[in-house]
Amino acid sequence: MQIKNFKIGQNLKELTDHRTVVLPVACYETTIHQNIHGYIPLHWHDELQFVRMVQGEASFQINEEKLIVRQGDGLFINSGCLHMAEELNESGCVYICLNVSPDFVVSPELYATYVAPYIQATNLPYLYIDPNTSWGKNILDAVWNIHQWLQQKPPYFEIDMTLNLALIWKNLVMNGFQLEHDPMEAAKNRRMKEMLSWIDTHYAEKVTLDEIARAGRLSRSECCRYFKRMLNTTPLNYVIDYRIQKSLVLLQQTDSNVTEVAYKVGFNSTSYFIERFRKLKKVTPLAYKKLKMDGGSIPANKG
Structure with a gap:
């Protein structure tokens, strides 16, 4: 069995039920x-x-x-x-x-x-x-x-x-791995999840760096350091990429159109959505939609 579309919840926790009928x-x-x-x-x-x-x-x-x-x-x-x-x-x-x-x-x-x-x-x-x-x-x-x-x-x-x-x-x-527990490291992981959770809830709205930082109880500069270190991107670029991720499912719906999808996932400009989509996926949203409707595939590229 292959999971082709990860169902991810509010805090990026995967929602797939990893179990058989009897066993976890x-x-x-x-x-x-x-x-x-x-x-x-x-x-x-x-x-x-x-x-x-x-x-x-x-x-x-x-x-x-x-x-x-x-x-x-x-x-x-x-x-x-x-x-x-x-x-x-x-x-x-x-x-x-x-x-x-x-x-x-x-x-x-x-x-x-x-x-x-x-x-x-x-x-x-x-x-x-x-x-x-x-x-x-x-x-x-x-x-x-x-x-x-x-x-x-x-x-x-x-x-x-x-x-x-x-x-x-x-x-x-x-294997003999020596275990350590660093409360500060645990807190970093928790705060990163809190910021990603906030983005998952609000990505379709106007999003600011201050709001993301506040979700992780961090300063703006600390927030940027977290994203740079863990995801090699900026918080706002992550939001843009996340919106495009969310658009992929919508574009595969037969009655969707590019403009509607752009606004649903938080872009306030269709042309900017197309520009960022093409940069990330190497095709336009419309070309992606047609490929998927025809059962085709696109290059596996995330940036």
Whole structure:
């Protein structure tokens, strides 16, 4: 199963219910360029995420850090961390993504000792999983097993899945990563989410830098530093890009037109919307709409 349009809530928390009917686990095969945006947009979720790269290569950003993950590699993304991904070099990037509730990787009696310290650590937004190490191979093999079981549903697969989830977590813990908790770092992450949440609520209105900064309880200059460090953009440019993201779904509605969409997402000038859309997506809004109506695709480019 592929999620092509992330449903993201008010504070950029992904709204997808990552679970089967019975278990709080989900496993997807993701082809990045098939996403409605052409890349995986910025979001976060409570679930722990394990990635196994099947084909190609991608650049992942987790909080303010970036790394490249290539075929055969793996990646752990911690609960609550902002992240996004884009394909590199038109490599046809495909990866398996396993999402699991932190409450489910070990028994409740072991949670406080073996899970809580890891999801509360501020120096562990992600962990590169090296397939050439024994612990890394064990994790990636278990991710593959879970992916296969969820597709094939053999007898007792739920029990096998729970055993493999415990194995995944044991190998991650045995890696010996030294955990740290910095209250200031935790506060930065929280304030960034608060500003992004405010933008999600108000993007269709007139938005000022002062309002964004106020949402994060920051000065204007501090607000700009946060966005530069974590997203490599300015707050107001982020708003413009976010409006264009929101326009993609509207443009695919058969009865929509470019002018209506421009105003719905917060632009007060159709020509400026077209200009910024073309800069970001490399096509005009009308060309994008026609391509999508015809079942075509556009270049996977976010800026």
